[in-house]
Amino acid sequence: MRTQRLSLDELQVDDAAELFAATDSLEVGEFIGGAYSPSVQALRDRIARMRAGSGRDDELWLNYSVRVTDTGDLIGHLQASVHPEWAEVAWVFGRPWWGCGYATEAVTWLIESLPSVELWATVDPGNARSLRLLARLGFTATTVPPARDVQSFDDGDRVFVRMPV
Numbered sequence: 001m002r003t004q005r006l007s008l009d010e011l012q013v014d015d016a017a018e019l020f021a022a023t024d025s026l027e028v029g030e031f032i033g034g035a036y037s038p039s040v041q042a043l044r045d046r047i048a049r050m051r052a053g054s055g056r057d058d059e060l061w062l063n064y065s066v067r068v069t070d071t072g073d074l075i076g077h078l079q080a081s082v083h084p085e086w087a088e089v090a091w092v093f094g095r096p097w098w099g100c101g102y103a104t105e106a107v108t109w110l111i112e113s114l115p116s117v118e119l120w121a122t123v124d125p126g127n128a129r130s131l132r133l134l135a136r137l138g139f140t141a142t143t144v145p146p147a148r149d150v151q152s153f154d155d156g157d158r159v160f161v162r163m164p165v
């Protein structure tokens with residue numbers, strides 16, 4: 001799958017080393033409860049679990065690697081847990097690639113790939129970049145705790161939803 005500057009592919013276990021290197025920084029972990037992953041091996045194991053799926057017919061787990069097409073650099077991970085009427089979405093991008101519009105471009109693609117479901121996201125209130133991204137992409141703040149069973153919700157998080165158009 002392609003956007004103007006990015007290539008999106010199903011996340012593979014063998015992406016773990018590159019994804020770990022891209023996301024291994026204090027800034028990436030600042031508002032997501034600490035390091036995105038503690039080690040390459042832990043990330044390999046986590047990707048393997050993600051690829052195995054939820055084990056439920058009514059919950060599909062989608063995970064995509066995001067690469068800059070020109071360089072091949074793996075710069076981020078898009079995630080969606082898709083239910084019949086709604087999906088929970090999340091993303092992480094490596095610090096060197098912030099501020100280039102890559103997250104906006106990739107998440108726009110994710111939104112377009114999930115056209116007929118509500119999209120839900122949670123965010124730490126201090127995560128200004130993520131708040132700007134959500135606003136830019138048409139998410140609006142909603143009540144806390146979330147009206148859907150959003151797994152990433154932690155006490156203190158803000159909750160955003162984007163209704164299908």
Ligand SMILES: CC(C)(COP(=O)(O)OP(=O)(O)OC[C@H]1O[C@@H](n2cnc3c(N)ncnc32)[C@H](O)[C@@H]1OP(=O)(O)O)[C@@H](O)C(=O)NCCC(=O)NCCS
Pocket residue numbers: 027028029031032090091092093094097098099100101102103104105122123124127129130132133
């Ligand atoms: C949240 C996160 C994805 C946001 O990344 P980001 O780099 O700010 O988002 P984008 O890639 O869309 O870049 C947007 C910025 O690039 C600028 N930009 C530069 N070139 C651009 C282009 N061609 N197109 C769009 N925007 C561009 C925009 O103006 C914007 O700047 P601003 O934030 O100062 O307004 C990133 O900070 C991250 O991965 N954080 C760690 C994990 C995390 O917190 N995940 C979210 C949990 S809720």
